Amino acid sequence: MEIVYSDEELDRYMVYAVQVEPDHPILIDKFLENAIEVDVDAIADQAGNVAIGGIMEHIEQAGIHSGDSACSLPSVSLSQATLETIRTWTIQLAKALKVIGLMNIQFAVQGDQVFIIEANPRASRTVPFVSKAIGIPLAKMAVRVMAGETLESIDFTQEVIPAHISVKEAVLPFDKFAGTDTILGPEMRSTGEVMGMDSDFGKAFAKAELAASQRLPMEGVVFVSMNDREKLAAVPVVKDLIDLGFKIIATEGTRQTLKDHGLDVELVLKVHEGRPHILDSIKNHQVQLIVNTPIGQTAQVDDRIIRRTALSYKIPIITTIAGAKATAAAIRSLQSQPLEVKALQDYANG
Numbered sequence: 001m002e003i004v005y006s007d008e009e010l011d012r013y014m015v016y017a018v019q020v021e022p023d024h025p026i027l028i029d030k031f032l033e034n035a036i037e038v039d040v041d042a043i044a045d046q047a048g049n050v051a052i053g054g055i056m057e058h059i060e061q062a063g064i065h066s067g068d069s070a071c072s073l074p075s076v077s078l079s080q081a082t083l084e085t086i087r088t089w090t091i092q093l094a095k096a097l098k099v100i101g102l103m104n105i106q107f108a109v110q111g112d113q114v115f116i117i118e119a120n121p122r123a124s125r126t127v128p129f130v131s132k133a134i135g136i137p138l139a140k141m142a143v144r145v146m147a148g149e150t151l152e153s154i155d156f157t158q159e160v161i162p163a164h165i166s167v168k169e170a171v172l173p174f175d176k177f178a179g180t181d182t183i184l185g186p187e188m189r190s191t192g193e194v195m196g197m198d199s200d201f202g203k204a205f206a207k208a209e210l211a212a213s214q215r216l217p218m219e220g221v222v223f224v225s226m227n228d229r230e231k232l233a234a235v236p237v238v239k240d241l242i243d244l245g246f247k248i249i250a251t252e253g254t255r256q257t258l259k260d261h262g263l264d265v266e267l268v269l270k271v272h273e274g275r276p277h278i279l280d281s282i283k284n285h286q287v288q289l290i291v292n293t294p295i296g297q298t299a300q301v302d303d304r305i306i307r308r309t310a311l312s313y314k315i316p317i318i319t320t321i322a323g324a325k326a327t328a329a330a331i332r333s334l335q336s337q338p339l340e341v342k343a344l345q346d347y348a349n350g
Helices: 009-022 082-096 129-132 138-146 201-211 228-243 252-260 278-283 301-312 322-334 344-348
Strands: 036-044 050-061 072-073 102-111 112-118 164-172 192-198 221-226 247-250 291-295
Touching: 036 082, 036 138, 050 082, 050 129, 050 322, 072 129, 072 201, 082 112, 102 138, 102 322, 129 138, 129 164, 129 192, 164 201, 192 201, 201 322, 221 228, 221 252, 221 278, 221 301, 228 247, 228 252, 228 291, 228 322, 247 252, 278 301, 291 301, 291 322
Parallel strands: 221 247, 221 291
Antiparallel strands: 036 050, 036 102, 050 072, 072 164, 102 112, 164 192
8 A cells, every 4th residue: 555646656556566566556536735644433223223342543645554553532633523523524424424432533634525435343452542531441332232221221321531531552663673664654554553641632642652652852953855746735834933942953845844944954965965964973973852744654864864874773753744743742831731640530530
């Protein structure tokens, strides 16, 4: 599975795919750009009643495998109208499919338009996360419903929207495989999941990152290198990082866009442009965070080398704009006050 952005990339992938699977058909589907992915877990009983367990807003945009994407519960940016559409469609689908027990639906939200990616009449990997986030054991509830009880009899008829924020983050094994690339895509690469909970999104995301062994810097230098499609989208993120006290360095194209918008950015050379270049800065511990958003499999070789080198030197790497925004929010929370540790039961009891 692969996202392609040009005829050349499609030609390359078709040759590769035919070589691997010559006797199997190839599905080509339209990719929704700049869409927010949403996961919903729900339970339906034999009487046709449906209760929503949780609506999770993915942090990475649609196109990143749901198993590799961080998500928050409740949603932090979706409008009430969009959430109501998602609730209505979830209930209608559960009834139409005659689901008894758990079901999971994945939506994509592009602007004000909602799309259904897939609906699965089964438990999803998100059930443990949702159960802890809302304080209700969904698997237990689903088993009782499958055994013949109704949602009313087990006292679970309404969606629980907690006052706190819970963030699920993927655990990625990149540091276990020398030479691997850290770019995320439609094929799942994570080997586990962790979660963070707190009163606001920034703190919850910071806790999730710490649980995933990703230590966020509080100061220093951030290297920024964006693909052409996302250079403008990077401007507010970089401004946030500057406001947080970070120094920004960037390659020529990204630097020019940022400078055009009034941001103070220092030039750093690409690997083939001479010395000292960005790899020298990484190896000399002069970079504390990297934001690099390649596009497609034909992204520049320089980008891959940068990501692999950063991985070797244990420098946090962010490969999506959405991830960079969430990281800035987390750093802002960490700078303002230390994290507070509370028991899971304290969140469940309000």
